[in-house]
Amino acid sequence: MTTRNKVKSWLTDMDGVLMHEGEAIPGAPELVAQWRAQGIPFLVLTNNSIYTPRDLSARLRRCGIDVPEDNLWTSALATADFLKDQAPGGSAYVVGEAGLTTAMHEAGFIMTDVDPDYVVLGDTRTYSFEAISKAIQLINRGARFIVTNPDVTTPSPEGDLPATGAVAKLITAATEREPYAVGKPNPMMFRSALNKLGVHSEGTGMIGDRMDTDVVAGMEAGLYTVLVLTGISSRDSIDRFPFRPKEVLNSVADLLDEGNRKGARQNKAEKMTKEE
The missing domain is CATH 3.40.50.1000 (HAD superfamily/HAD-like)
Structure with missing residues (x-):
């Protein structure tokens, strides 16, 4: 799969992609809302095995990202x-x-x-x-x-x-x-997530912030890989690896439809105004 428009379902990492230090990354709440409104199958993945899906759903909701329990997949579940x-x-x-x-x-x-x-x-x-x-x-x-x-x-x-x-x-x-x-970078975790969603690797994308876990495991599982620069891996670090993601984006905000992108920019501006 070589183009994003063929992606019909998504897997995404959580920390560094949707949130950072308890705060939503701009565009993350809107992207999840977009997937849910459009009926796009998705799972939020984490290697952290401490929390139950209910715990993680509440944690995400506190920072404005509404992810139902059933859309969370942890290394413990895998x-x-x-x-x-x-x-x-x-x-x-x-x-x-x-x-x-x-x-x-x-x-x-x-x-x-x-x-x-x-x-x-x-x-x-x-x-x-x-x-x-x-x-x-x-x-x-x-x-x-x-x-x-x-x-x-x-x-x-x-x-x-x-x-x-x-x-x-x-x-x-x-x-x-x-x-x-079992967890990342073992592609086993992604394959079990695909089974939970009932989808095929062909037609599924993986969004992550780490070349050495998210991107390599997504590639090995046959997924369309997207690296975002809001977490661990930087644009300069990509050249140290012998493989490449399909896309490198500044953040998940770049995956929003145009209407939702405008809403995300407005929400970010309002937040900055309140903080001032």
Whole structure:
């Protein structure tokens, strides 16, 4: 697929694309509203496995972006979906928070620390040494090792914090077992999102702010890739990679129809006036 006008459904990253530090990126509320008004299938994706879709929907709504729960797809949901296909009705020792434990319960998994089929590691605000030690012991006894995503850090107001990928490296060092990571940049996450939407890669676009996750995984999944410059990757950094997105845009505002684009500009002007 070589032109945007052939895109009939969309996947989009959340942080750095729709919002940044709790604020909507200009054009994001209007783009989501445009998709919903036009009946365009879409999902908002995130590697963060802490929150449930309900939590994320409320978080987005607080900054003016109205995304229903059913239009959110997290690495926790993708992981639960993957494991449900691999071992229906299986068991798992889960290190994570509500986003992951809820997804695993809804996928029919039994949570246990006694001879589980899997150890599943996700994001959490407080990694417990006891839980990590238990994960190491269970993996050494034969449990298969799964992580929701390979991200080694996560941003915070105080600076970067260790994330799932960093803790996974600790467990790997102790067990000599590498995990299988379901979240981006594994295109598996995009394929499960396509299945949820009931659409094909041919005709679906992916909007992201990172060349090393969103764009490469979108490309490998056969999607039309759009890089926006409101997050991690800059225009100058693109040349460091041996692949290219189909489009590079300043922001999601560039994807708006003309009428909605005018509305976004007006909303931005009104916001700036209020802040002054």
